[in-house]
Amino acid sequence: MTNMQTATVPAATLSEDADWQDVCAIDDVLPGTGAAALLDGQQIAVIRTRDGRLAALSNFDPFSNAFVIARGIVGDRGGVPKIASPIYKQSFSLETGECLDDASVRLTVFPVRTAAGRIQVSLRAKVAE
Amino acid sequence: MSKNYFESPKPRLVIVGNGMVGHRFIEAAAERGLFSKFEAVVLSEEKRLAYDRVNLSKWFDGKTDADLSLVTEGQYEALGLEVVRGDAAELLDRNARTLTLASGRVLPYDELILATGSYPFVPPIPGKDRPGCFVYRTIDDLEAIKAAAASATGAAVIGGGLLGLEAAKALLSLELDTHVIEFASRLMPLQVDEVGAAVLRSRIEELGVHVHVNTTTREILTDETGAVNGLLLADGSRISVEMVVFSAGIRPRDKLARESGLNLGGRGGIAIDGACRTSDARIFAIGECAEYDGRTYGLVAPGYRMAEVAAATLAGETMAFDGFDMSTKLKLLGVDVGSFGDAFGVTPGARVISIFDGASSQYKKLVVSADKQTLLGGVLVGDASAYSQLLVHTQTGMKLPEHPEDLILPPREGGAKGFGVDALPDAAMICSCNNVDKGAICGAIREQKLTALGQVKTCTKAGTSCGSCVSLVDQLLKLELKRSGVVVTNHLCEHFPFSRQELAHLVRVQTIRSFDDLIERHGKGEGCEVCKPAVASILASTWNDYVLKSEHAGLQDTNDRYLGNIQRDGTYSVVPRLAGGEVTPDQLITLGAVAKKYGLYTKITGGQRVDMFGARLDQLPHIWRELVAAGFESGHAYGKALRTVKSCVGSTWCRYGVQDSVGAAIRIENRYKGLRAPHKLKGAVSGCARECAEAQSKDFGVIATEKGYNLYVCGNGGMKPQHAALFASDIDEETLVRYLDRFLMFYVRTADRLQRTASWLNNLEGGLEYLKSVVIEDKLGICTELEEDMNRIVGTYQCEWKTTIENPEKVRAFRAFLNSDEPDPSLSFVREREQHRPASWPEKRSLVEARKIRLPVLSA
Ligand code: SRM
Ligand SMILES: Cc1cc2nc3c(=O)[nH]c(=O)nc-3n(C[C@H](O)[C@H](O)[C@H](O)COP(=O)(O)OP(=O)(O)OC[C@H]3O[C@@H](n4cnc5c(N)ncnc54)[C@H](O)[C@@H]3O)c2cc1C
Ligand code: SF4
Ligand code: FES
Numbered sequence: 001m002t003n004m005q006t007a008t009v010p011a012a013t014l015s016e017d018a019d020w021q022d023v024c025a026i027d028d029v030l031p032g033t034g035a036a037a038l039l040d041g042q043q044i045a046v047i048r049t050r051d052g053r054l055a056a057l058s059n060f061d062p063f064s065n066a067f068v069i070a071r072g073i074v075g076d077r078g079g080v081p082k083i084a085s086p087i088y089k090q091s092f093s094l095e096t097g098e099c100l101d102d103a104s105v106r107l108t109v110f111p112v113r114t115a116a117g118r119i120q121v122s123l124r125a126k127v128a129e
Numbered sequence: 130m131s132k133n134y135f136e137s138p139k140p141r142l143v144i145v146g147n148g149m150v151g152h153r154f155i156e157a158a159a160e161r162g163l164f165s166k167f168e169a170v171v172l173s174e175e176k177r178l179a180y181d182r183v184n185l186s187k188w189f190d191g192k193t194d195a196d197l198s199l200v201t202e203g204q205y206e207a208l209g210l211e212v213v214r215g216d217a218a219e220l221l222d223r224n225a226r227t228l229t230l231a232s233g234r235v236l237p238y239d240e241l242i243l244a245t246g247s248y249p250f251v252p253p254i255p256g257k258d259r260p261g262c263f264v265y266r267t268i269d270d271l272e273a274i275k276a277a278a279a280s281a282t283g284a285a286v287i288g289g290g291l292l293g294l295e296a297a298k299a300l301l302s303l304e305l306d307t308h309v310i311e312f313a314s315r316l317m318p319l320q321v322d323e324v325g326a327a328v329l330r331s332r333i334e335e336l337g338v339h340v341h342v343n344t345t346t347r348e349i350l351t352d353e354t355g356a357v358n359g360l361l362l363a364d365g366s367r368i369s370v371e372m373v374v375f376s377a378g379i380r381p382r383d384k385l386a387r388e389s390g391l392n393l394g395g396r397g398g399i400a401i402d403g404a405c406r407t408s409d410a411r412i413f414a415i416g417e418c419a420e421y422d423g424r425t426y427g428l429v430a431p432g433y434r435m436a437e438v439a440a441a442t443l444a445g446e447t448m449a450f451d452g453f454d455m456s457t458k459l460k461l462l463g464v465d466v467g468s469f470g471d472a473f474g475v476t477p478g479a480r481v482i483s484i485f486d487g488a489s490s491q492y493k494k495l496v497v498s499a500d501k502q503t504l505l506g507g508v509l510v511g512d513a514s515a516y517s518q519l520l521v522h523t524q525t526g527m528k529l530p531e532h533p534e535d536l537i538l539p540p541r542e543g544g545a546k547g548f549g550v551d552a553l554p555d556a557a558m559i560c561s562c563n564n565v566d567k568g569a570i571c572g573a574i575r576e577q578k579l580t581a582l583g584q585v586k587t588c589t590k591a592g593t594s595c596g597s598c599v600s601l602v603d604q605l606l607k608l609e610l611k612r613s614g615v616v617v618t619n620h621l622c623e624h625f626p627f628s629r630q631e632l633a634h635l636v637r638v639q640t641i642r643s644f645d646d647l648i649e650r651h652g653k654g655e656g657c658e659v660c661k662p663a664v665a666s667i668l669a670s671t672w673n674d675y676v677l678k679s680e681h682a683g684l685q686d687t688n689d690r691y692l693g694n695i696q697r698d699g700t701y702s703v704v705p706r707l708a709g710g711e712v713t714p715d716q717l718i719t720l721g722a723v724a725k726k727y728g729l730y731t732k733i734t735g736g737q738r739v740d741m742f743g744a745r746l747d748q749l750p751h752i753w754r755e756l757v758a759a760g761f762e763s764g765h766a767y768g769k770a771l772r773t774v775k776s777c778v779g780s781t782w783c784r785y786g787v788q789d790s791v792g793a794a795i796r797i798e799n800r801y802k803g804l805r806a807p808h809k810l811k812g813a814v815s816g817c818a819r820e821c822a823e824a825q826s827k828d829f830g831v832i833a834t835e836k837g838y839n840l841y842v843c844g845n846g847g848m849k850p851q852h853a854a855l856f857a858s859d860i861d862e863e864t865l866v867r868y869l870d871r872f873l874m875f876y877v878r879t880a881d882r883l884q885r886t887a888s889w890l891n892n893l894e895g896g897l898e899y900l901k902s903v904v905i906e907d908k909l910g911i912c913t914e915l916e917e918d919m920n921r922i923v924g925t926y927q928c929e930w931k932t933t934i935e936n937p938e939k940v941r942a943f944r945a946f947l948n949s950d951e952p953d954p955s956l957s958f959v960r961e962r963e964q965h966r967p968a969s970w971p972e973k974r975s976l977v978e979a980r981k982i983r984l985p986v987l988s989a
Binding site: 009022023024028029030031032034035037038039041043046049050051053063064065066067068071072073075076077079081082084086087088089091101112 | 410624654658661683686690699738942951955970
């Protein structure tokens with residue numbers, strides 16, 4: 001399964017065990033960009049593709065040991081939606097968190113959804129691929 | 130099955146020890162049919178038969194006993210060998226020619242092979258035998274360590290050598306807070322020199338291992354139950370750990386030999402000759418327990434060689450062991466380490482060439498002969514991919530290239546003017562971060578039929594670190610593809626089947642003003658970090674919109690998106706424009722005050738201005754509000770745009786100056802400031818031929834003459850320095866500006882992405898002459914158009930920072946978090962030379978943990 005939710009998925013179809021935390025209004029994240037959120041002291045990169053899909057990944061870039069993923073450029077490689085770290089430019093799949101340039105590295109991905117025009121993320125349920 | 134040896138017609142061969150070398154001996158002996166000549170017994174003290182000790186640590190990565198075992202099911206039995214497990218030879222009686230085992234059994238022999246290996250040396254530290262103390266040699270040891278780790282939180286390895294670091298890795302993988310204690314002044318003192326060890330250390334500390342060098346353990350502390358609960362170091366400091374693993378070196382297991390009066394080496398080990406015979410002709414010693422010519426060998430390869438020699442000797446062949454090269458290449462905690470030949474440069478007259486790249490923590494050292502003709506040895510840390518290549522040099526005594534440093538340094542100027550990558554020698558290092566030379570890259574492209582830059586990066590690792598070599602790698606790819614007859618597409622990326630030049634054209638003629646519109650009409654997909662910034666640059670240099678306009682924001686590389694250069698820790702740098710490098714005392718005072726107020730690290734740049742580092746995202750707008758209020762503008766240090774126009778002081782003060790170079794530099798910089806280009810642009814103006822502004826190393830350089838100015842174009846410093854070419858002589862300032870307008874616009878329209886003017890010219894059909902014909906003679910009849918374009922850009926200039934701080938909605942985008950106004954809590958700094966620097970990862974880790982910030986879960 002993928003963690004990417006189109007902006008219109010009704011809350012009902014999402015895993016029950018997830019307890020959702022409010023992040024921001026959808027429009028606070030411009031299409032084709034990412035921005036960071038701080039949830040329970042954990043930094044999450046909230047990403048919105050140009051076609052409106054959302055993803056939430058760990059904001060930590062293991063290649064530079066800096067919390068910067070959200071500030072990367074959003075795009076796709078061979079159709080796989082991804083974000084490129086702004087520091088050394090490695091790409092990470094928005095669906096699995098896997099580093100597309102080094103399969104041994106993977107970022108944690110979190111479920112994300114929109115409800116009533118707001119973006120919500122769950123830290124509890126990690127997304128299984 | 131028990132046999133009665135006293136009636137055995139065949140001579141008896143007993144092999145003591147079934148480790149890696151003992152096993153190799155059996156295989157070598159089998160190949161020579163010795164087991165039909167001998168009645169043979171093999172003794173294994175361990176309950177397991179021979180296994181791969183070299184890869185012992187893989188046991189922690191899930192390798193099973195079976196995976197590690199070297200002996201296949203029934204292999205020994207098939208040879209007619211009697212196998213005795215879990216029993217050790219205790220006593221050797223050379224007169225009676227018998228061995229007495231721990232079980233009491235007595236084994237007679239005619240020929241005896243001692244392959245007893247080594248035992249880990251445990252220094253006599255009080256508490257060393259307490260529960261919680263371990264060694265790291267056998268699978269049993271690992272089982273014990275794993276069991277204990279379950280209930281422990283911290284562990285210390287005593288000894289920072291090769292094995293110690295392997296043990297540390299294992300402990301780390303058991304999620305223990307791991308310390309390494311080394312009494313020498315550095316890690317791996319036997320293989321690596323000071324600098325190499327320092328690099329290794331920083332890499333290892335980044336993984337969270339605490340390294341303590343130059344110290345010994347005074348005592349192992351225990352709790353009331355007698356179990357280990359800490360270490361007391363020589364300096365009196367304490368470390369709390371529940372486990373201690375000793376890895377303080379190994380000692381040859383020569384007890385049997387010693388007690389039976391065989392000759393031993395000075396520092397222990399059973400003395401052998403070139404045939405691996407001990408002082409008793411019937412007894413051979415091989416592997417780590419053996420001592421040849423004053424030394425013992427802690428590596429498997431020499432042991433294997435001895436096994437071959439002993440078997441050959443027994444079979445009546447002549448084969449000799451004459452020492453062994455101790456060169457090693459290993460990955461320790463994921464860090465490549467190579468040490469070969471005369472690593473410490475002890476050879477008389479030896480010269481040392483070394484490079485130390487702090488940024489990618491790599492260290493490379495070559496030890497060359499006095500005449501610089503041959504390579505004697507070296508040390509590689511951080512990346513050892515050149516190891517084999519260099520080892521070959523060392524072993525073959527091959528003649529070194531004219532400049533041996535080329536083997537480890539970025540390539541020097543190809544000599545050839547207007548140099549292209551094909552001019553480079555194969556040994557030229559293209560990617561210094563990852564130590565990949567031209568030969569390797571071209572080889573990979575040819576052999577693995579690579580066609581895309583991405584593939585080349587993945588296969589060769591070139592370009593995957595700092596990125597500064599990527600354009601070179603790309604040129605090599607294009608070159609190879611051309612050679613192999615493949616049609617080279619210079620498509621921007623998978624999303625646009627057009628070159629940057631073609632896209633720039635489309636944007637202009639179809640008045641396309643947004644990425645969405647462009648990819649809608651001419652591309653496909655989401656876009657990526659290649660096409661988005663490239664298109665942003667095209668749009669900017671065509672329409673000159675505000676770069677952070679909502680539809681453009683997402684296209685910008687983080688530097689442009691936040692109008693500052695991102696630094697290694699995710700903070701940004703602030704570089705206000707100081708046109709021509711001129712700065713008033715009051716401006717300096719303002720800069721100082723702002724830097725002080727926001728605690729920014731300051732330094733003078735190589736571009737004649739001041740750079741202030743370490744600004745948090747959320748601080749940027751506040752800092753710039755103050756700078757703009759004081760009359761400063763963005764210096765575009767972050768943009769692929771005009772950076773600086775350096776100047777020398779010129780005729781106003783300099784006794785030799787013939788023109789006001791400072792004035793000219795300021796006018797030129799202010800005209801082109803903010804101009805977005807395929808890559809950054811740099812200029813300079815010198816007041817006379819002495820050229821103090823280094824104009825000939827710039828994209829455009831101006832040198833004052835008695836009659837006016839000489840214009841030089843397409844120079845480059847940086848990775849591949851190239852002198853600028855003389856373009857026009859003795860022109861007045863008006864003509865100068867006209868030529869510059871045309872030249873710059875033509876470059877902006879036609880260059881590839883990230884192509885500096887130098888490589889643009891080198892790849893321009895017709896070269897300099899063609900460029901002159903277009904810009905000076907207007908061959909293409911586009912000069913008016915080019916000038917109009919430039920005038921529009923100049924006319925619509927805005928200071929991006931001024932626009933940004935005046936727009937509250939844009940300022941919001943600089944908050945660290947969507948859901949809080951808190952600054953990024955993970956940032957931390959360390960004082961250094963009266964200023965501060967970003968905390969290194971280990972430093973940061975502790976700070977971060979102290980502040981109860983959850984570190985990310987990384988599933989590797
Ligand atoms: C700050 C400075 C070093 C310093 O402390 O002096 C510097 C810093 C950086 N340089 Fe530079 N360069 C600086 C002067 C230079 C110079 C000297 C000069 O401009 O006279 C050169 C050689 C001249 C030239 O460019 O031809 C130079 C050649 C490079 C290169 C190699 C360019 C090339 O064509 O090979 C890069 C890598 C790149 O741009 O792709 C680079 C890239 C960088 C980056 C932007 C790397 C990065 O992406 O983080 C550094 C960050 C700047 C920042 O503010 O955070 N810097 N860099 C200098 C800023 C000058 C300024 O005031 O704007
Ligand atoms: C963790 C680790 C990592 C290593 N990494 C590398 C590496 O990367 N590269 C490298 O080249 N080398 C490495 N080594 C060293 C390499 O494993 C040894 O050089 C090699 O195993 C030596 O083989 P050996 O047969 O001489 O000794 P061993 O493999 O130790 O075998 C000796 C055997 O004899 C048995 N024995 C001893 N005395 C008696 C007795 N009286 N009666 C019966 N049996 C007895 C012992 O129990 C043991 O099983 C590593 C070693 C360790 C522990
Ligand atoms: S400032 Fe320039 S030369 Fe120095 S490390 Fe950064 S990029 Fe390299
Ligand atoms: S030189 Fe740094 S990545 Fe190649």
